[in-house]
Amino acid sequence: MDAAERDRRYQRARDLVGELADRDVVAVAITWVDHSGITRVKSVPLAGLPEAAARGVGASPVFDAFLLDDSIVAGRHAGGPVGDLRLHPDLDRLTPLAGQPGWAWAPADRYDQDGGRHPQDERGLARAVADRLAARGLEALAGFEVEWVVGRTGTDEFVPAALGPAYGHARQVEVSDYAADLLAALADQGVEVLQLHPEYAPGQFEVSTAPEDPVGAADTAVLVRETIRAISSRHDLRASFSPKVLADGVGNGGHLHLSLWRDGRPLFAGGDGPFGLTAEAEAFAAGVLRGLPALCAIGCPSVASYLRLVPSHWAGCFAAWGLENRETALRLVAGRSLEVKCYDLTANPYLVVAATLVAGLAGMADRARLPEPLAVDPATLPDVPRLPTTLAEAVAAFEADEVLREAFGAEFAATVADVRRGEVALFEGVGAEQVAAATRWRH
Numbered sequence: 478m479d480a481a482e483r484d485r486r487y488q489r490a491r492d493l494v495g496e497l498a499d500r501d502v503v504a505v506a507i508t509w510v511d512h513s514g515i516t517r518v519k520s521v522p523l524a525g526l527p528e529a530a531a532r533g534v535g536a537s538p539v540f541d542a543f544l545l546d547d548s549i550v551a552g553r554h555a556g557g558p559v560g561d562l563r564l565h566p567d568l569d570r571l572t573p574l575a576g577q578p579g580w581a582w583a584p585a586d587r588y589d590q591d592g593g594r595h596p597q598d599e600r601g602l603a604r605a606v607a608d609r610l611a612a613r614g615l616e617a618l619a620g621f622e623v624e625w626v627v628g629r630t631g632t633d634e635f636v637p638a639a640l641g642p643a644y645g646h647a648r649q650v651e652v653s654d655y656a657a658d659l660l661a662a663l664a665d666q667g668v669e670v671l672q673l674h675p676e677y678a679p680g681q682f683e684v685s686t687a688p689e690d691p692v693g694a695a696d697t698a699v700l701v702r703e704t705i706r707a708i709s710s711r712h713d714l715r716a717s718f719s720p721k722v723l724a725d726g727v728g729n730g731g732h733l734h735l736s737l738w739r740d741g742r743p744l745f746a747g748g749d750g751p752f753g754l755t756a757e758a759e760a761f762a763a764g765v766l767r768g769l770p771a772l773c774a775i776g777c778p779s780v781a782s783y784l785r786l787v788p789s790h791w792a793g794c795f796a797a798w799g800l801e802n803r804e805t806a807l808r809l810v811a812g813r814s815l816e817v818k819c820y821d822l823t824a825n826p827y828l829v830v831a832a833t834l835v836a837g838l839a840g841m842a843d844r845a846r847l848p849e850p851l852a853v854d855p856a857t858l859p860d861v862p863r864l865p866t867t868l869a870e871a872v873a874a875f876e877a878d879e880v881l882r883e884a885f886g887a888e889f890a891a892t893v894a895d896v897r898r899g900e901v902a903l904f905e906g907v908g909a910e911q912v913a914a915a916t917r918w919r920h
Contacts, residue, residue, distance in 0.1 A: 768839070768880065
C-alpha cells in the first residue's frame with residue numbers, strides 16, 4: 478500500500494464520516510476472524526475512521542495463535558509478544574448496524590506496518606484464490622446457511638427460548654417479534670435474505686442469504702452472525718452457533734453453497750455430465766470431494782465439530798456425493814450449485830471459501846471425475862468412506878495435502894495446524910458434555 482493509496486483511503490473515509498454521522502453513528506467496529514473462528518474486533522470513534530483507513534489500527538500478530546478459550550499456542554510462526562499489524566477497514570463494506578444503534582461495521586484486511594499484506598491474512602487469502610479463479614475466466618458465487626439456537630439468558634446452560642416443534646410455525650410464533658426484528662435489521666444492512674425458518678433442534682433457526690462473490694459471502698456470514706447476536710441480546714436472549722450445543726442434541730451447521738459461471742453461463746447446469754454437470758463443474762466438484770478430509774481441518778475446525786459429524790444426523794459425515802442427498806458431504810442442488818454440508822460455524826468463513834475453491838481448482842487442473850453418486854442413505858451401505866472422526870485426523874490430512882499447503886503458504890499452513898493441535902490438547906481427556914459446554918457460547 479503506497480502513499481497514494483493511503484491518501485485515497487483517507488479522503489474517501491473522510492467523505493463517509495458525514496454520511497455516518499447523519500445516521501447517528503459514533504463508532505466503527507473493525508473485525509477480523511481468527512484461525513479458531515472467533516470474530517475479534519478493534520473499534521475507533523467515527524472521527525478516527527479516516528486515519529484508520531489510511532494508516533490502519535494496530536493489532537498484535539499473536540491473535541493468529543489464539544484458541545477458542547483465549548489461550549495462546551506457542552506456534553512455529555505465531556504466538557509471541559513481538560510485532561505489530563495494521564487493521565485496514567474495507568470501506569466498500571462499511572455498514573451502519575441496525576442491531577447496534579450508534580455503531581457501524583467494516584471487515585478488516587491485515588497488513589504489516591510497511592503496507593504489505595500479512596501472510597496470514599484470512600480475508601486476503603480468500604481474495605487471492607478468487608482472483609485465481611477469475612484468471613481462468615471463471616466466476617464463483619457463494620453463500621452460507623447460518624444455523625443457531627436461541628437460548629434464555631442468566632445461565633451458561635442451554636435453555637431453549639422456543640419450544641415449538643421442529644420446522645413448526647408454532648416455534649416461530651413464540652419468537653415472532655425477535656424474528657421480525659432480525660429480518661428488518663438484515664434488510665436495513667443490505668443483506669438479502671432468501672429464507673428464515675425453524676430448524677430441527679429445540680430453539681434452532683436457520684437463515685440463508687443470497688449468493689455473492691466469495692469474499693462478499695464470507696463478509697456477509699460474519700455480519701449475519703453478529704447481527705443475530707446483537708438482536709438476540711436486545712431481546713434478552715442468547716444465541717449459540719456451536720456445532721454441538723448439547724452433546725446428545727442436533728448441532729448447528731454452516732453449510733457452504735457454491736456455483737461456477739463462465740461468461741454468464743452456469744456450469745452446474747446444461748452439461749453432458751451426471752445430472753447436467755459440465756465437465757468443468759464435475760472436475761471442480763470432484764476436486765472438493767477428493768480434498769474433503771483435509772478441508773475438514775478448515776471447515777470443521779473444532780473438537781466439537783466431530784461431535785456433530787456422526788451418521789444419521791444429516792451432518793454430511795460421509796465422503797460421498799449425491800443429487801439432493803442430505804447425508805452425503807456434498808449435495809448437488811439440481812441445476813444450481815454444490816452444497817458442502819459438513820462445515821460448521823466454528824470455521825473462519827474466509828478460510829472456508831478459500832480452501833474449498835483451492836480444492837475445486839485442483840480438480841479442474843487434473844480434469845478429475847466424480848465417482849458414482851449415492852441415491853440412498855450412505856449409513857445403509859457397508860463401504861462408504863467417512864470423513865475424519867476427530868480433529869487430530871483432520872489436521873493430519875491437512876498437513877498431508879500439498880495443494881492446500883501450497884495455497885496457504887508454509888507459515889500460514891503451519892499456524893493453522895498448530896492452532897488445531899492446540900485445541901486437541903486443550904480438550905484431551907475431556908468428555909463430550911464438557912466439550913459442548915466449553916464451546917457453546919464462544920462462537
